[in-house]
Amino acid sequence: MITNIAIGQYYPAESPIHAMDPRVKLIGVIMYISALFMISGIAGYAFIILSIGALIRLSRVPFRFMLKGLRGIMFIMLFTVVLNIFFTPGEKLILQFYFIRITQEGLILAFKMGLRLALLIIGSSLLTLTTSPIELTDALEQLMKPLKRLGVPAHEIAMMMTIALRFIPTLVEEMDKIMKAQTARGADFDTGGIVKKARSLIPLLVPLFISSFRRADELALAMEARCYRGDVNRTRMKELKLSRLDMKAIGFMSLFAAMIAAIRIFLG
Amino acid sequence: MVKGTGIVFKYSEYSEDGSEAQNRPALDGIDINIKKGEFVAILGRNGSGKSTLAKHFNALLLPAEGAVWVNGFNTMDEGSLWNVRQSAGMVFQNPDNQIIATVVEEDVAFGPENLGIDPKEIRRRVEEALNAVQMADHRRSAPHNLSGGQKQRVAIAGVLAMRPNCIILDEPTAMLDPLGRKEVIDTVMRLNREEGITIILITHFMEEAAKADRIVVMDEGRIAMSGTPREVFSHPMNMKRLGLDAPQATELVSEINVELEKLELPLLPIDILTMDEALEAVAARAKPGASPGRRAPKEPPKRSENIIEIKNLTFIYNEGTAFEKKALDDISLNIKKGEFIGIIGHTGSGKSTLIQHMNALIKPVSGQVLLDGEDVFADKGRMKSIRQRVGLVFQYPEHQLFEMTVFKDVAFGPSNMGLPDAQVKERVERALSAVGLGEDVCEKSPFDLSGGQKRRAAIAGVLAMQPDVLILDEPTAGLDPKGRDEILEQIRLMHENLNITVILVSHSMEEIAAHVERVIVANKGKVALTGTPEEVFSHVQELEQMGLAAPQAAYLCQKMRDMGWDAPEGVFSTQDARDVIMPLLA
Numbered sequence: 001m002i003t004n005i006a007i008g009q010y011y012p013a014e015s016p017i018h019a020m021d022p023r024v025k026l027i028g029v030i031m032y033i034s035a036l037f038m039i040s041g042i043a044g045y046a047f048i049i050l051s052i053g054a055l056i057r058l059s060r061v062p063f064r065f066m067l068k069g070l071r072g073i074m075f076i077m078l079f080t081v082v083l084n085i086f087f088t089p090g091e092k093l094i095l096q097f098y099f100i101r102i103t104q105e106g107l108i109l110a111f112k113m114g115l116r117l118a119l120l121i122i123g124s125s126l127l128t129l130t131t132s133p134i135e136l137t138d139a140l141e142q143l144m145k146p147l148k149r150l151g152v153p154a155h156e157i158a159m160m161m162t163i164a165l166r167f168i169p170t171l172v173e174e175m176d177k178i179m180k181a182q183t184a185r186g187a188d189f190d191t192g193g194i195v196k197k198a199r200s201l202i203p204l205l206v207p208l209f210i211s212s213f214r215r216a217d218e219l220a221l222a223m224e225a226r227c228y229r230g231d232v233n234r235t236r237m238k239e240l241k242l243s244r245l246d247m248k249a250i251g252f253m254s255l256f257a258a259m260i261a262a263i264r265i266f267l268g
Numbered sequence: 269m270v271k272g273t274g275i276v277f278k279y280s281e282y283s284e285d286g287s288e289a290q291n292r293p294a295l296d297g298i299d300i301n302i303k304k305g306e307f308v309a310i311l312g313r314n315g316s317g318k319s320t321l322a323k324h325f326n327a328l329l330l331p332a333e334g335a336v337w338v339n340g341f342n343t344m345d346e347g348s349l350w351n352v353r354q355s356a357g358m359v360f361q362n363p364d365n366q367i368i369a370t371v372v373e374e375d376v377a378f379g380p381e382n383l384g385i386d387p388k389e390i391r392r393r394v395e396e397a398l399n400a401v402q403m404a405d406h407r408r409s410a411p412h413n414l415s416g417g418q419k420q421r422v423a424i425a426g427v428l429a430m431r432p433n434c435i436i437l438d439e440p441t442a443m444l445d446p447l448g449r450k451e452v453i454d455t456v457m458r459l460n461r462e463e464g465i466t467i468i469l470i471t472h473f474m475e476e477a478a479k480a481d482r483i484v485v486m487d488e489g490r491i492a493m494s495g496t497p498r499e500v501f502s503h504p505m506n507m508k509r510l511g512l513d514a515p516q517a518t519e520l521v522s523e524i525n526v527e528l529e530k531l532e533l534p535l536l537p538i539d540i541l542t543m544d545e546a547l548e549a550v551a552a553r554a555k556p557g558a559s560p561g562r563r564a565p566k567e568p569p570k571r572s573e574n575i576i577e578i579k580n581l582t583f584i585y586n587e588g589t590a591f592e593k594k595a596l597d598d599i600s601l602n603i604k605k606g607e608f609i610g611i612i613g614h615t616g617s618g619k620s621t622l623i624q625h626m627n628a629l630i631k632p633v634s635g636q637v638l639l640d641g642e643d644v645f646a647d648k649g650r651m652k653s654i655r656q657r658v659g660l661v662f663q664y665p666e667h668q669l670f671e672m673t674v675f676k677d678v679a680f681g682p683s684n685m686g687l688p689d690a691q692v693k694e695r696v697e698r699a700l701s702a703v704g705l706g707e708d709v710c711e712k713s714p715f716d717l718s719g720g721q722k723r724r725a726a727i728a729g730v731l732a733m734q735p736d737v738l739i740l741d742e743p744t745a746g747l748d749p750k751g752r753d754e755i756l757e758q759i760r761l762m763h764e765n766l767n768i769t770v771i772l773v774s775h776s777m778e779e780i781a782a783h784v785e786r787v788i789v790a791n792k793g794k795v796a797l798t799g800t801p802e803e804v805f806s807h808v809q810e811l812e813q814m815g816l817a818a819p820q821a822a823y824l825c826q827k828m829r830d831m832g833w834d835a836p837e838g839v840f841s842t843q844d845a846r847d848v849i850m851p852l853l854a
Contacts, residue, residue: 012408133370166370169412174667180629181668184660185729186652186684203680206670210715215365222366225326225358226379226426227350233384237377237391 011129017059018130021246022139028253029127035260036116036123043267045115047259052123061129069125070118077117084110133165135238142240155231163219171212178207269434269466270302270325270356274334277320294320296489297334304433307460307467309477309497312486313511313748314719318470321486322438325468327352339433354383357427361439363419364411372414372422373398373407379430390429397428400463401455415615417448421455428459434466435459442472442746445615445775447815453479472748474501474515478541485510498539511750516778516820517546520842524550524849531854543824551831554852560828560835561851563844568785568800571604574641575737575769576626576658578602581635583621595621597793598635603737608763609771610780610801613790614815619773622790623739626771627658656685659735663742665726669714674700674725677714681733692732699732700725702766704758720751724758731762738762739771744779756783777819781805781840789814802838821845 012018017025035048056063070077088110090103128136141158148154179189182203189200277295294317302308312318323329324336327343339355341348357379360366369375373394380390398404401421411419420440427435437456441449453476460467469480477483483500485493487510493500501507501514504522513519517540525535536549583596595618603609613619624630625637628644628651637644644654662668671677678699682692697707703724709717714725727743740759744752760783763770774780780787780801787804789797791814797804805811805818808826818826819840825848828835833852839845 134374162369166368166411169410170364173412177662178668180624181660181662181665182680183629184627184655184662185668185681186656186733187680188652188684203668203670207668210670211667215362218360218362218365219368221323221328222358222360223368223378225328225353225360226430227353227382228378229350229382235381235384235387235390237374237381237387237394239387 010132011061011065013060013130015058015060015130016245017055017126019243019245020130020249021240021242022131022135023142023240024242024246024249024253025127025131026136026139026143028249029124031253031257032123033120035256036119038260038264040112041263041267044260044263045112047263048119051256052119052126055126056122059126059130061126065129066122066125069121073117073121077114080117081110081114084113134162137161137165138236138238138240155234167215170215171208174211175204175208178204269304269306269339270300270468271337272298272300272321272324272331272334274299275321275324275331275336276333277324277329277331279320293332293489295324295331298489298491300484300491302434302466302468304466305460305464307457307479307481308469309480309483310468310470310486311472311474311477311483311500311510311512312492313750316486316511317489318486319438320489322358322436322468322470325434325436326356326358328358350383354379354430355432356434356436357430357432359420359423359427359435359437359440361442363416363423363443366423367411367419367426370410371407372403372409372411375411375422376425376429379426383430393429393431394425397425400428400459401425415448416444417451420444420448420452424452424455424459432465434468436468436470438470439472440469441476446817447614449473449476474513474749478515485512487511497541501541502538504538511748513749515541516842517541517543520821520824520845520849521546521549523842523846524853527846527850528853533854536853543820543827547824547827547831550849550852558852560833561848563836563839563847565838566800566802569606571606573605574602575605575607575639576603577636577638577641578622578625579636579638581622581625581637582633583618583625583630584633585621587633594793596625596632599793599795600635601788601795601798603769603771605736605769606767607769608783608785609769610784610787611771611773611790612775612777612780612787612816613796614775617790617814618793619790620741623660623741623771623773626737626739627655627660629655629660652684656681656733657735658737658739659730659733661727661730661738661740661743663745664723665730665743666714666719666722668729669722669726672713673711674705674714674717675710678725678728678732681729685733695732695734696728699728702731702758702762703728704754720747720754723747723751723755727755727758735768737769737771739773741773742775743772744774744776752779759783777805777817778840781819781822789816801840805840806837 039045039048056066085102085106086100088103088106090105092104093101094104095102137158141154144152144154144157187200187203192200275295275298276293278293298321310318310321320329324331324343325338327349330344336343338352341351343352367375368378376394376397377390380393398407401424403418403421403425406414406418411422414422424435441452444452456467456469457479459465469476471477478497478501480497483495483497484491485500492510493506501518504514504519507514521536521538521540525538528535536553540546540549578599578601581596581599585593585595599622611619621630625632631645639654639657669677671680675696678696679692682695705721705724705728709721714722717725730738743755743759747755756779759770759772762768772784784801787799787801788795789804796814797807797810805822808818811818821839821841821844824845825835825839835848839848
């Protein structure tokens, strides 16, 4: 059974990072990711590793939870690293074996790419580990608000994300149940070629679709009964307000941006 | 509080050419007046119009004729729509499909947020509402980690936070286990008694309805009966005709009265709702010195050959993670060929995990499951044939229907076995007739069948594989009383006629006691008790500690013994209880 899955893998704890306004965190992560792609030298990497290390300590989330996120993209990381090792043209040959050439440049680039990907995942994990999904959707809604004038349905998008997050565990559980029920009737989801496998999904997907439609129908009714009418005259229990802490964070973020710029200009 | 005059409502259905087909009105001239602070239960078989009526009280539906007033607002008046919905909150049947947010307190805040209430005030109301349903400790929990009863209480809190005068609950307990049902009904009763909130409760459980101030019985879009529970339930024949029951105690008294009438003796008062009241009525009329009837002890059929043997079975969910949970703890038991077994245990006791092991759907962490002496997990290639021999009907099996026609859906199992067409056809026909469906449904879409028919078609889908063992996980969940009786009768006939072993998982002690030869009680991943219904249900205290109970008739006999009568053990049905009591009166 696949229940008890942690969506967004929020790790509850009392820390300044947890307490920050999710909007500030979201902007911070965007800055961090941009910085990752701006730097290339050792100094840049060292500075970023130092910064993220400090933030992780501050967040009180055990480091192994960050690594969990890495496990999911292990394959992509390996692929990138291997690709870079074998296909980077370079001068300083280290090893040649028939058509395979491994050069020093290749090794360095592969290492950098791997490190960059790892830092990318660790940084965004820090956001999802310290911010509950609902805070995250709230932040998105708020940040997209200016786009409303351009006709972007910010509230609706955020509501859809909330509902999607809410129903992932429910549907996973349901899929597990239907799969078992059809297996009990002799269905086979594992063997056969692509066509047979695709066909074998029909007994799984049709009931899942039907039940999703039924759920959507009932949910719409329940929302209506609770006076939902879109973004008309709606308030929120948790208002997003910038606190002293957030001001400090914004200050640090500005310094971070300045440092990255300086490293890029002077150290390359 | 809520008033309706001459409500008529029709669902419009569109036929394939796009024209609107007119069908029988779902509501056909309803006059109803519910006073402030009243607790009204609405009963009626499936399709009687109960839910349609409830949706009118919340302006989710508007009457085609007549009018509905809620708290003085006409629901037809668009300007007061939000007033109507705020004053009459609604709780629905499926707990999963009415919780919107991913955190409990956020969900409770949803209603007030929609009403545009000040954030500080929302916070206060959320706290208040969560306290009122005793869920304050779970305010930061994710809904999918709560039990059914807890989810329904969150849904009630979500309505409460809008400060309604009235709460309408549309079968809020249909999908819950007995503990969850009790949680929800206790909460509703408390809100009614202490906060003075008007309650309109739609239910299929007569014992719940008996707690109301007034019962309204609906049939075919009309109000068939209305009155206090005592008045309404004192017409058991009428209730049967309307596809409903009475509480067990009322049923017992009416059965005694049938006998008394034959003997031309004065009848017992019929306005009785609980076993205590029934006993009082009997005691008042009992002849001094008379002793209660004995019952001939049922000889369970002798069965010797094991079909399923379970040896030291242990299973752990999410082994090695933070969510590790031991579901089965060193279970050993045998099931004999041809036996009719009942498994009881509250949610989380491990009974679902246990039955899924029996047809190799879950692989044990340690231990063995043997089918006719063969380890079901030994050979992966043989699993398919093992699953065919041990048919498993899941809870709400109608949710797995997927084919275009009933015939094709029932044929899914036998076709997967690779049987020739002629044989598949024969099996499908036999399976359908075994569940009491006629050939006329074969070419229908399974989604056009009624709720009870869908469930029977789904059971036929398992039966068509002609299993030696048939396991049913709560086959009567969510059905109305008539549907429940029909399914159980079909299962009894299958066991009798098809010569198969049947394992029935149920929350209803009456169902189990009436049908099975042997009961297995699961608790905390272990087999807590096993034996004939007589043996198991004599351990009342142990059962209660596990969150279970004995059948009501057994409690009655227990109380009779406490009063000094020599009432026998092993009395579970109202018929048996009647035979025990009759000698006292005649």
